Amino acid sequence: MLCLRNIDYSKDGREILRAVNMRFKQGMSYSILGPNGAGKSTLAYILMGVVKPTEGKVLLDERDITDLSVTERAKLGITLLWQEPARYDGITVEDYLTLGGKLRPDKDELRRVLELVGLPYEAYAHRFVDKSLSGGERKRVELASLLLLRPRYAILDEPDSGLDITAGELIEKVLNYFKRTGTTVILITHHEEIAAKTDFAYFLCAGRLMKKGFSREVVEYYKKTCGRCFLAGMMTDDH
Numbered sequence: 759m760l761c762l763r764n765i766d767y768s769k770d771g772r773e774i775l776r777a778v779n780m781r782f783k784q785g786m787s788y789s790i791l792g793p794n795g796a797g798k799s800t801l802a803y804i805l806m807g808v809v810k811p812t813e814g815k816v817l818l819d820e821r822d823i824t825d826l827s828v829t830e831r832a833k834l835g836i837t838l839l840w841q842e843p844a845r846y847d848g849i850t851v852e853d854y855l856t857l858g859g860k861l862r863p864d865k866d867e868l869r870r871v872l873e874l875v876g877l878p879y880e881a882y883a884h885r886f887v888d889k890s891l892s893g894g895e896r897k898r899v900e901l902a903s904l905l906l907l908r909p910r911y912a913i914l915d916e917p918d919s920g921l922d923i924t925a926g927e928l929i930e931k932v933l934n935y936f937k938r939t940g941t942t943v944i945l946i947t948h949h950e951e952i953a954a955k956t957d958f959a960y961f962l963c964a965g966r967l968m969k970k971g972f973s974r975e976v977v978e979y980y981k982k983t984c985g986r987c988f989l990a991g992m993m994t995d996d997h
């Protein structure tokens with residue numbers, strides 16, 4: 759189990775997260791839902807080791823991993839789908855997906871995963887992972903890479919950003935795939951319809967945890983309160 763225990767984070771004297779506790783059980787899917795500026799990406803970076811909390815701990819199976827680097831955490835199976843996908847000049851989609859990881863997928867699996875993310879093998883396997891692919895296509899390649907890796911924890915930071923109207927359907931397929939591989943998904947979003955697709959959700963507002971529980975319940979609460987709560991008002995004044 760991956761846990762955030764009493765996480766505080768401040769930057770330049772400004773409090774960004776306060777006393778955040780979260781638990782992510784193996785094989786379950788979770789959303790971290792909240793408005794712009796709530797601190798969701800900062801939490802993802804703390805889970806991944808990009809940002810170190812000011813106070814509190816990150817625990818993996820009771821082991822304190824707060825001081826471990828991104829690479830060390832990746833070796834433990836914690837991975838992140840970045841909001842902005844990377845580009846690799848001169849590398850084809852097929853090479854990128856088959857040469858990098860520990861697991862070498864066979865051609866059938868590669869075809870299946872490319873199909874799943876909406877990039878048919880014939881049309882995309884030999885394209886280059888450079889700026890000739892659109893932002894949405896690169897994001898789909900990154901998703902395919904994460905699916906083939908089968909990590910223990912997949913943190914998806916706004917996986918629907920830059921994707922078209924098929925994003926909801928794609929996220930559902932990704933969640934089903936990860937359910938089968940036993941991967942825990944932590945999905946960062948401010949869209950309630952995306953959050954509703956995971957098993958559980960945490961609602962974050964102005965750096966504080968406001969509600970946790972089954973996704974549908976948390977989403978209902980979010981729709982009723984977000985933008986009208988005292989904390990959201992505070993945050994707007996801040997910006």
Ligand SMILES: Nc1ncnc2c1ncn2[C@@H]1O[C@H](COP(=O)(O)OP(=O)(O)OP(=O)(O)O)[C@@H](O)[C@H]1O
Nearest residue numbers: 769770774792793794795796797798799800801948
């Ligand atoms: N390096 C930084 N220096 C100063 N403030 C920062 C820094 N990084 C984040 N913040 C602030 O922390 C708050 C939380 O940012 P964060 O990106 O985590 O929010 P978010 O919930 O992911 O927002 P969004 O949905 O807009 O992506 C914001 O008010 C942001 O301006």
